Amino acid sequence: MDVRLFQVFVVILGVSATLSSPQSYILNDKDGLGRVFDGIGGLSGGGATTRLLVNYAEPYRSQVLDYLFKPNFGASLHILKVEIGGDAQTTDGTEPSHMHFENDENYFRGYEWWLMKEAKKRNPNITLIGLPWAFPGWVGHGKNWPYDFPDITALYVVSWILGAKQYHDLDIQYIGIWNERNYDSKYIKLLRYTLDKSGLKRVRIIASDNLWEPISLTLLLDPELSTAVDVIGAHYPGTTTVLDALKTQKKLWSSEDYSTFNDEVGGGCWARILNQNYVNGLMTATISWNLVASYYEDLPFGRDGLMTAEEPWSGHYAVESPIWITAHTTQFTQPGWTYLQTVGHLEHGGSYVALTDKRGNLTVVIETMTHDHSVCIRPPLPPFNVTCQNATFQLKGSFASIQQLQVWRSQFNFKTNKPSFFEKLAPLKLIDGSFTLHLAEDEVYTLTTLTSGQKGAHPDPPPSARFPKVYKDDFNVRNPAFSEAPDFADQTGVFEYFMNLTDPGPHVFTLRQVLTQRPVTWVADADQAISVIGDYQWQNLTVSCDIFMEKEKTGGVFVAARVDKGGQSIRSAKGVFFWVFTDGTYKVTNDLAGQTILAEGQSGTQAFCWHSLTLTVEGQFASGFLNGYPLWKKAVVLIPQKGWAAIGTQSLELAQFDNFDVLAQ
Ligand SMILES: *[C@@H]1O[C@H](CO)[C@@H](O)[C@H](O)[C@H]1NC(C)=O
Ligand SMILES: *[C@@H]1O[C@H](CO)[C@@H](O)[C@H](O)[C@H]1NC(C)=O
Numbered sequence: 335m336d337v338r339l340f341q342v343f344v345v346i347l348g349v350s351a352t353l354s355s356p357q358s359y360i361l362n363d364k365d366g367l368g369r370v371f372d373g374i375g376g377l378s379g380g381g382a383t384t385r386l387l388v389n390y391a392e393p394y395r396s397q398v399l400d401y402l403f404k405p406n407f408g409a410s411l412h413i414l415k416v417e418i419g420g421d422a423q424t425t426d427g428t429e430p431s432h433m434h435f436e437n438d439e440n441y442f443r444g445y446e447w448w449l450m451k452e453a454k455k456r457n458p459n460i461t462l463i464g465l466p467w468a469f470p471g472w473v474g475h476g477k478n479w480p481y482d483f484p485d486i487t488a489l490y491v492v493s494w495i496l497g498a499k500q501y502h503d504l505d506i507q508y509i510g511i512w513n514e515r516n517y518d519s520k521y522i523k524l525l526r527y528t529l530d531k532s533g534l535k536r537v538r539i540i541a542s543d544n545l546w547e548p549i550s551l552t553l554l555l556d557p558e559l560s561t562a563v564d565v566i567g568a569h570y571p572g573t574t575t576v577l578d579a580l581k582t583q584k585k586l587w588s589s590e591d592y593s594t595f596n597d598e599v600g601g602g603c604w605a606r607i608l609n610q611n612y613v614n615g616l617m618t619a620t621i622s623w624n625l626v627a628s629y630y631e632d633l634p635f636g637r638d639g640l641m642t643a644e645e646p647w648s649g650h651y652a653v654e655s656p657i658w659i660t661a662h663t664t665q666f667t668q669p670g671w672t673y674l675q676t677v678g679h680l681e682h683g684g685s686y687v688a689l690t691d692k693r694g695n696l697t698v699v700i701e702t703m704t705h706d707h708s709v710c711i712r713p714p715l716p717p718f719n720v721t722c723q724n725a726t727f728q729l730k731g732s733f734a735s736i737q738q739l740q741v742w743r744s745q746f747n748f749k750t751n752k753p754s755f756f757e758k759l760a761p762l763k764l765i766d767g768s769f770t771l772h773l774a775e776d777e778v779y780t781l782t783t784l785t786s787g788q789k790g791a792h793p794d795p796p797p798s799a800r801f802p803k804v805y806k807d808d809f810n811v812r813n814p815a816f817s818e819a820p821d822f823a824d825q826t827g828v829f830e831y832f833m834n835l836t837d838p839g840p841h842v843f844t845l846r847q848v849l850t851q852r853p854v855t856w857v858a859d860a861d862q863a864i865s866v867i868g869d870y871q872w873q874n875l876t877v878s879c880d881i882f883m884e885k886e887k888t889g890g891v892f893v894a895a896r897v898d899k900g901g902q903s904i905r906s907a908k909g910v911f912f913w914v915f916t917d918g919t920y921k922v923t924n925d926l927a928g929q930t931i932l933a934e935g936q937s938g939t940q941a942f943c944w945h946s947l948t949l950t951v952e953g954q955f956a957s958g959f960l961n962g963y964p965l966w967k968k969a970v971v972l973i974p975q976k977g978w979a980a981i982g983t984q985s986l987e988l989a990q991f992d993n994f995d996v997l998a999q
């Protein structure tokens with residue numbers, strides 16, 4: 335729909351509203367429809383945001399998946415977007431690439447394949463999207479840039495799509511460029527060409543997963559590029575778009591949005607943008623970063639998912655308000671439905687959208703979220719007022735003869751702190767195609783001809799519990815679907831299950847850091863590899879681990895406690911780090927970078943030989959054991975006072991870990 339026409343329409347509404355009370359709004363398809371709806375989705379990755387979900391025991395893991403994907407149950411998502419693992423830190427951790435090295439291919443790493451299959455199991459029609467944040471180092475030939483060899487980058491991305499089909503029977507429908515980083519027109523065209531040549535004409539390209547500009551203008555100026563791109567995906571658009579984007583006549587998507595703490599204000603943010611991304615910006619898909627908050631809460635952007643599942647050790651999870659807000663749209667529409675032109679703002683604040691399947695069905699979603707109860711993390715929200723109001727909707731065109739609508743309501747009830755979400759009310763009888771709603775503040779309504787909605791429920795999950803104080807993993811028992819050991823959250827580097835069948839003694843099954851080259855990074859990864867685990871509140875504890883260094887002359891590994899940072903701040907992480915090196919020395923440092931030395935000396939450690947490290951931290955003192963004997967004592971540790979346990983390597987180098995063991999007080 336033309337924006338100017340839309341503005342004229344709003345003005346007319348405003349005028350007519352002053353003439354009659356209550357305000358009335360027309361829902362009509364007589365003069366044509368609006369844009370085709372593409373769905374509501376969630377984003378797993380960017381990075382490692384679903385890390386902990388895979389380690390939940392059944393039935394809790396399946397229950398969480400039901401709340402996300404099962405049609406007519408919970409969020410019933412239309413779209414699942416995943417990160418194409420690139421071995422680098424992408425916000426809350428690293429996700430493994432399917433090609434760590436040029437001649438390496440493995441389509442069973444990480445959990446995104448599994449997640450896509452679980453989503454598809456529940457909703458065979460789910461739209462799948464892949465997007466890279468980072469790339470393995472070889473793709474950039476050692477440069478932190480993926481476009482110098484665009485043919486290699488395109489082949490790398492296309493191999494991921496082909497692998498999804500070949501090994502998991504997953505049809506990826508959309509592919510992105512480089513998340514929130516530069517695009518390169520030559521690369522996009524080459525990607526299109528490579529897709530077409532690989533029998534993937536059906537795979538559509540989204541560009542550029544950043545701002546509306548400069549991609550929109552570039553598309554207007556370059557017809558060949560415009561042919562290659564199907565969707566303009568913008569991030570955190572604040573519900574608005576720009577003229578250039580409209581002029582391209584491309585589909586406009588909010589391809590990453592939300593990123594807000596998932597309390598009730600988060601739910602309010604989501605309610606407002608799901609409607610207003612179309613009303614203000616003609617966006618026909620909105621995708622939440624993230625899908626499910628399934629990473630340690632003290633990592634960046636804790637709990638910024640549609641629901642929370644961050645305790646695999648207890649099985650506890652929480653179905654937060656955004657799940658039910660999503661249901662208001664997703665359970666009563668499908669990708670391929672069409673927005674009516676008659677959508678807009680309500681006279682006293684809030685908005686309404688209407689969609690149809692063009693077979694007589696109508697779904698109307700109304701939200702009256704107030705400013706303070708619908709603030710998203712970004713961008714800043716300009717002031718506006720919402721007050722209670724009566725709103726009359728007049729159905730015209732093909733909808734004039736509808737006699738009854740199903741009604742679903744959410745009331746945030748911020749004053750009483752007793753919200754009610756996604757409640758089915760008595761059907762509404764229409765009189766002459768018209769109905770009036772008394773709308774209070776902070777409400778969401780769905781009115782629909784569909785009778786299929788359902789507020790799904792599983793029994794309450796187990797109560798919340800802290801990470802166990804006694805924790806052991808010998809890496810012998812492994813879930814074959816996953817390459818990563820439970821609860822370890824890689825922050826730089828990739829730690830994978832490894833099996834050594836060459837006369838290995840007691841260490842057949844280990845965990846191995848496998849990266850040897852710095853990836854094309856998305857943020858400033860550490861120079862070391864590190865994987866954190868446990869309870870961020872841990873103060874006093876003993877961490878033990880057997881280690882095996884594989885870098886002959888200059889290798890080194892560590893075990894650590896009180897690691898205070900992860901995510902994009904990982905380079906500046908502090909903690910107590912106990913290192914041993916292949917040159918026969920040890921070091922104790924207060925930081926991951928190894929700058930502040932608390933103790934150092936001879937250890938006799940060497941490569942290709944198993945050693946056992948033990949680190950004990952209590953109050954202001956730390957001590958270390960090597961192979962069961964004291965190596966250093968009473969190093970003074972003033973900060974940090976708490977944090978995760980960790981293992982890691984001094985550079986991106988091969989090293990193995992076995993018999994990891996924590997005893998916390
Ligand atoms: C998938 O889409 C088809 C065609 O639109 C539809 O008939 C079917 O009911 C859908 N299945 C689910 C599980 O939504
Ligand atoms: C509405 O949708 C239902 C379910 O998909 C379908 O059976 C029906 O034909 C559609 N049209 C009307 C007017 O109900």
Ligand SMILES: *[C@@H]1O[C@H](CO)[C@@H](O)[C@H](O)[C@H]1NC(C)=O
Nearest residue numbers: 683705716717718719720721
């Ligand atoms: C909101 O209402 C207050 C009080 O009536 C008024 O002062 C303010 O200008 C209004 N703000 C907007 C953005 O309309």
Ligand SMILES: *[C@@H]1O[C@H](CO)[C@@H](O)[C@H](O)[C@H]1NC(C)=O
Nearest residue numbers: 355356721722723724725772
């Ligand atoms: C809405 O209508 C009811 C009567 O149906 C009236 O009592 C109420 O004051 C109206 N509310 C507003 C905000 O106009």
Ligand SMILES: *[C@@H]1O[C@H](CO)[C@@H](O)[C@H](O)[C@H]1NC(C)=O
Nearest residue numbers: 834835836837838839942990
């Ligand atoms: C596998 O085990 C053998 C025998 O202990 C050892 O020599 C070799 O270095 C190990 N290889 C790896 C990659 O761990």
Ligand SMILES: *[C@@H]1O[C@H](CO)[C@@H](O)[C@H](O)[C@H]1NC(C)=O
Nearest residue numbers: 871872873874952953954999
């Ligand atoms: C850690 O140990 C110190 C010194 O023994 C003690 O003061 C402190 O309370 C302990 N902290 C916890 C959380 O147990």
